Structures are given as structure tokens and as C-alpha cells.
Amino acid sequence: MKFESMSQRHAYILERLESEGNVRVADLFDALDVSAVTIRKDLKILEDKKLLFRTHGNISRVNPYSKDRSVLEKENILADQKFRIGKRAAEMIEPDDAIIIGSGTTVLYLAKAIPSDLKLTVLTSAMNISMALLDKANVEIVQLGGVVRKTSTSVTGNYAESILDNFTCSKLFLGVDGIDLEQGCTTSNMMEALLNKAMIRTAQKTIILTDSSKFGRRGFGKICPLNDIDQIITDNGVSNTMVRELENQGIEVIIV
Template sequence: MVNSTERHQFILNKVQKEGFIQVVDLCKELKVSSVTIRKDLKLLEDKNLLFRTHGGASVNNPYTVDKPVNEKEKLQAGEKTRIGAAAAQFIQPDDSVIIASGTTVLALAKAIKPTQRLSVVTSALNVAMELLQHEHVEVIQLGGIIRKTSSSITGTYAQNMLADFSCSKLFLGVDGIDLEFGLTTTSVVEAHLNRQMIKASQKVIVLSDSTKFGRRGFGRICGLEEANQIITDKGIPNHYVNQLEGMGIEVTIV
């Protein structure tokens, strides 16, 4: 039986290698109880060596904070560009879609090159401005209160407008994807609007770079079962791919 020092080193090596570890797996590998593992994780978190999460631990802080949109654009810019280009391939001629807010869905807007009619409902001012340059795109801008950090519209006016639309797809940006807590954003009011977008769409396509996995924003949008597809980059942890596909969610890696 390994001693506590050896256990701690094993846990740290594993979380550094995999990014996320689960209590049940550590119990099996180290042949100790879940109580012991949870005590180990608390001690290591107290030393600022990892972050505890529901059912495990992560090398990254699972709680995301709000940042201005111009700051977010600079983060994982290459990954977002590739994700946006891949998402654009799912837009069909004469399609009617909803594009939510965020820098990854802005990358989608920049990648859209329509040659036939396309109708886009959006809450994001920067998405609307990007699409105005295309003569074949009809842009329906939701109205309401402008959330400055995301350059997007929120509030009951926007939610009520969505009741008048039925779209084939929703392209949704998120701040966090957690296996237990689901899809999240840093704003509760934006989460409420996103839920109305889901109701107005036949298919939900989540656009997220891999740094969002294992993280949680303040506002819960919905459970993972509401998502039909997730487009992300190759940095996504393997255990997330396995569990998401096991739930019937299509995972597209670019």
C-alpha cells in the first residue's frame, strides 16, 4: 500500500498529464476509499496545487470570470477561427439560424460566405455588423438591454421576440462546459436568453474552444442533453469526448 506522500505525487502527476481526474478512478488505481481520496484532494487544493471539482479535480480553475469581448477575442484566436470555419459548413442555402453571442460565434459570422439566401437571428451586435456586408443575408437583430462585456442584447424584450421564430439551428457560444452542471455563461440574464434560443431551434450546435471544458460560469444555460453537437479543438480531454459521445452528442474536433 502506498503512503500519503506517494499518493499525493501520483495524483499530481495524473492531473498534470490528463487535466482532469475523477475520484472513482483514483480509488481504483490507488486501492483506497473515496474518503481518503477526497481528503488528499482537499489537502492538495489547500496548497494551491489543483482545484477540486464535482467528483474529481482539475489542473485549471473550474470557475470562469467575465472578461470584455475585445480581451476574449485574443484568447485561443487560432482555435476559434478553425471552429468558426467548421461551423459555417453546417449552414445550408435558404437556412434560418440563430447565432448567439461570444467571440467563437463571431468567428463563425466571419467565416460565412453565403451565395444564396440566409436568415440570421442574433443577439450579438458584432455578429450583426459582420453579416451586414453580405447581400444574401437577412439579419434580425434582437432588441433589449446591451450587455457591454459581450456586445450583445439581453432581457425580456429579446426573449419575447424569440417566440416569433422557428429556426433550424442555434450556434451557441458558452463560457463553461461541465459534465455535471452542463452549459454555462458568466451572466444569468444571458443564460435565460440562451434558453429561449434553444426553444426556438431544432438543433443546438455549441461552439467552444477546449479551455472551456471542466469550467463553470455563474449562469447555467442548460444540461448537456440539450446539445446536439459540439465543435471544438483538439485540446479537448479524451474523457470528455468519450462521455459526450456516450450521451449521443456529436463531437467535431478541428
């Protein structure tokens, strides 16, 4: 595809971003049939106008770097999507399961959706998850201990990680701050990322619960590469391109 003017190239780039959310810069070289120097100049102009963000080898519509925000601030963001994600995840829990639930607002909706009569054991690092399960008589709660992060109401640290060594669980339901095709799953806090790594080692299956706004974003702490993930449950705001890329890597993507 050959575009004669800079404005045509810019329109094409922005249309790609609008439909896909994230685009690899290498794909633009072939699609626009221009030099790497020309593409970089185009992207610099668009970035200066705040129309896109550049990272290593990729461009995105929104700032890919997530910041640490409190659960109170995040809980009502995309609440309907999180409710549907949590409800779908709860349907995957079987009687007498032993599961891990990480921290975050999306997994909180999972905890609230667990049927009151379902018998299971839940390990969690998040105090708000434990509180949401208190009135469910058949749920045994194992609260991990450690240093409390006030923004997430979750514990972190070596003590919490060592407790996990005493258990094995069938499923881990994990919330993340970012999912990136290159960086994998990330969170905004390094200590929480380390605890999430330990959770992945403890569980037989890792299931990510995330709304579509987290795709293409990156947090400071790297949790795991994409090949450590078995399933992702998200809403229909995720792009078809992202879904295909994830499925090509063997990840089952469930859209609610």
C-alpha cells in the first residue's frame, strides 16, 4: 500500500490504532511501503501531538505505563465489565476446589460472585477478598500474612511467599495492571509481582481476570511471560488482533 502524502500515512496509522489498540512498528514498514526513517518521523509528529504513545517496537493509543492507584479509586471503573468477568470466573470453580485469589478490583467481583453454598478453600493475599467471603459459610479462608499495601489492601513480602510453599491449589485467579505481548503480565508494584510469581508456582492453572483497558499496558513489576498463562477472561472491548495473538500463543481467551 503506497501513500503519497504524510497526512494519508498519519490517517492510516491512527485508523490502525483505533481498530487494534496496539500496532507493531515493523508492521507499518510493510503496510506503508516507506523507509524506517520516514515512519519514525511520522510517529514522532503524532506522539508530539499526544495522538499516540511509543514503546520499544510498538505504538498504542493510551499511555502503556500504568500507575499505582487505590482499590477505592479503581473499583467503580468499568464496573459492569468487571461484574461480568467475575461472574464468569465463578462458574469455573468446582465443589471442594482449593483456589488462590490474588488482589485487585476485578478479582473482588469474583469473590462476591462465589455462591454461598459452594464448598471450597480460598487462599488470598487481599484482605478485601477475605472480607467479601466472610458471609459464605462453606468457604474456608486462608489469609496470607505479610506487609500490608494500603493501596491494594493486600499483603506482600517473604512471609506471604513462604506460606504458599505449604499448599497446592487447582486454580489461581489473578488480576493484573497490564498485559503486553512483549512484557507479559505486569503490576504496578514490584513486591506484589514477586508474590504473584509464587502464586503461579503454587497453582496448577493460572487464569487472568482483566478488563480490556489493561491490554497493551505495562506496570513496573513483571509477573510472568504469556506462556505462564492458561486462560484470560475479559470483556468485549479487547481487539480481535490481540485475541488472535494470545490464542496463537496457546492461551484460551474467554470474552464476556
